[in-house]
Amino acid sequence: MTLPEQIVTAQGTAAGLTAHLRVLATTDLHAHLLPYDYYTDKRDSSVGLAQLGELVAAARAASQNILLLDNGDTLQGAPLADAAVAEIVPAGRLHPMIAAMNALGFDAATLGNHDFDFGLGHLKASLKGAKFPVVSANVDSTDGTPFVPKRCILTRQVTDSLGGVQSLKIGITGAVPPQVAMWNKPHLHGLMTFTDIVSAVRAEVAALRSEGADIVLVLAHSGYGSLNAGPGAENVALQVAQIEGVDGVVAGHTHKLRAEPTKPGAPIVQPGAFGSHLGCIDLVIGQADTDKGWSVRQTQATNFATTQRRALGAIPVRRMLNDYPKLRFAVAREHDATRSFVARPLGATAVPLETFFSVIAPCAATQVIADAQWEAARPLIAANRALNGLPVLSAVAPFKAGGRSGPRSYTDVPVGPLRLRHAADLYLYPNMLSVLRVTGQGVRDWLERSASLFHQIHTDRDAPQQLIDHEFAPYNFDRLAGLRYQIDVSRPARTNAEGDVVHDTPGRIHALTLADGTPLAPDDEVAVITNSYRSAGGGHMRAAQAAEEAIVAQFSVRDAVARYISDSDGPIRPIVEPTFSFSPLGGVDVVFETGSEALKHPGRAAELGLAALQATTTPDAFQPFAMHL
Structure with a gap:
């Protein structure tokens, strides 16, 4: 996956020291792991995290500074999720989606509304095996404690435009539509509270900046919405992009495909659903004065279709899985288990x-x-x-x-x-x-x-x-x-x-x-x-x-x-x-x-x-x- 021409140009011409950070994102995977349709029991090349994994591997081969994020609605939707609830997670095995995300090296994730569909017990058991932070700014237990951390800072070593290595602090927060409290009332009533997305994210962004984050990214499991949506609105990604201190937003929830610079405001990418696309936000960051830290100089938002993976230099799923022998075994086992489960x-x-x-x-x-x-x-x-x-x-x-x-x-x-x-x-x-x-x-x-x-x-x-x-x-x-x-x-x-x-x-x-x-x-x-x-x-x-x-x-x-x-x-x-x-x-x-x-x-x-x-x-x-x- 080569860098867009304008990003390459920006790296070479921006005043002072620069670096290019490529943020890759998935959203609304809905338990589509493999390119397979369990409803028809046939291969489906239009879906699946595994195929996006091919694009991720190609991106890492082309660029040194890669961040991989997931925007929620990951654990529910396809028969693989039902099999995980009934047989896989209760048996003590990792949720197949979490296992795959661990192997692919996801850096962080947030929760979507459908991740609560099977109840808090299943969600907690599934997240327990994640080797990456899962954050959400607006989800709390009724006793006031956060259900998951509200934010995190990832410290990553990035290669700059002169070939040197710089330490970059990347702040991550996320949010879910507060309507999930109603949609999943049988599972959540009396146990959880969900607050307004915009106000919750604004507070966490300010906290991340005060804690020294150089770059702040928001995983908004929310559609674009409008700038006029009031408090408690379901779809507010556009409003989130306007929050001071936000450098990039991953949108989701509505399963749409959009990628926009959103000026004024931070760039937004929304990469469809089920693994149809890999979202990408390219950030050129600059450091004109080492005492003043990093700032975003140029941005670009793009979606890469899974159907583009060969043209972008990706290798097939089977060859890619050869580099992950444990995952290959687990995927094969859970795939067979799912087919048997839904064949009853x-x-x-x-x-x-x-x-x-x-x-x-x-x-x-x-x-x-x-x-x-x-x-x-x-x-x-x-x-x-x-x-x-x-x-x-x-x-x-x-x-x-x-x-x-x-x-x-x-x-x-x-x-x-x-x-x-x-x-x-x-x-x-x-x-x-x-x-x-x-x-x-x-x-x-x-x-x-x-x-x-x-x-x-x-x-x-x-x-x-x-x-x-x-x-x-x-x-x-x-x-x-x-x-x-x-x-x-x-x-x-x-x-x-x-x-x-x-x-x-x-x-x-x-x-x-x-x-x-x-x-x-x-x-x-x-x-x-x-x-x-x-x-x-x-x-x-x-x-x-x-x-x-x-x-x-x-x-x-x-x-x-x-x-x-x-x-x-x-x-x-x-x-x-x-x-x-x-x-x-x-x-x-x-x-x-x-x-x-x-x-x-x-x-x-x-x-x-x-x-x-x-x-x-x-x-x-x-x-x-x-x-x-």
Whole structure:
């Protein structure tokens, strides 16, 4: 990995003594260690820390002054994480991600919100084996003690522009969205407190500077956000970059890919998710006067795609692992253990369970989740007097349906045997089952947030318009099984894609009734089965957050799905409810984009009135279909 030309130039021309520090960063790895998709049991060259390790090795071969950092959401997400919870960590072995990070020589890391998903016991056991500091400025136990150190200073020897060796003190702090207290309430309530990111980081940056840090870097497990976001906001990386004394920021959490100089302010890099990219911040630091210490002269932020690794001089994973014999053995062992873990049989399905069309019509994949939630919640609701007699709805969303996760992110389970990996594919997160008491108005507001997935379609335009806003995360597209309603996409959306901006619009939801045709009035009440993330307002679902939480189960929705499949008498045959449809717009042409593998389901496309446009030539591009509204 050669240095960018402007950085090389800066090193040669800056007045006084200079040095080049290359900060490499990963974020949102979500337990993707190897280039492998355990859901389909096939190799996937687009993901994996191991492939980023190739880039790290190439960078170290090209530059002497390298720092390697991780920005959180590392220990949860892929089946490897589930196997680690169930079998690997309890057996006393290192979490596979921690073992790999130790071997690759990570210098420091922070925590992400999903790192708390399996509870504090598992998180503490996993971090215990880390040979690098893990810091967070805004996470404390309720007794006031920091959960992990709030900051650290790394002393590194760097080679300067004259070939000499200089001692550099690098301050590191990090932070996680304070909303994790709500999202993981079943695990964290009464045990942990989470404070505002910006104020917590500001305090730690000042402390690092007073302790002699020459350079200060912030691992902000937070999206870019805006400069106007108020205290306690979820996405504030832009604000963090403006804090005096910050020299570089690694952003994350929203899985986006960005790299910007952010002037005025510190450079920011956000390297996607799952190991798709390696973030890089190049800093040219200068020392015009040895008594005044180092200062940043020039910066550049870049993302290197894992697909670039050969062009950048990286060696293949297998050859790289030869230099880490213990890691190679551990990786092979845990890889085999994970494949065996997720291969456990559950049952069978008589119909395909795919999510290629889930955002434009109810589907079998989400119906299985709805049915499993109904079955699991039935005895709990029967025992709860406050819910007796209320209509019961089941809120479900397609976790893998494109959006900002890209055109590869879809579920596609064929007819036949169902294994544990298929249940995990249908329901990615270990969210606990929850039941809310919601008003009719709350239900309407809930659906309006979901309906923000669609672009506004203008009926007076001749050219086909794009229907789907790919900035919207599909796991926030809830449909409430047990209802019937129409979505009018000719009207403006109630929120932006993130849900953090609410617009005053007339609304898109029409003809809202219960399944039996009874209109749902604003003052009516229903019971809604959902998950702990949504009940806490996750996805900016304010209606869910404002509702009364009547039940918090002691089991996850994913466990309920697995149990539903295994308890079924023969192959499952979900009867898909016609929950929602689009309001007719008189034959307006739109373009619906989905994953390219949707072409393998022509019957489903024809059933929905879709006509495939020119076939995409790469799985990294969305496949367009013509659609009439």
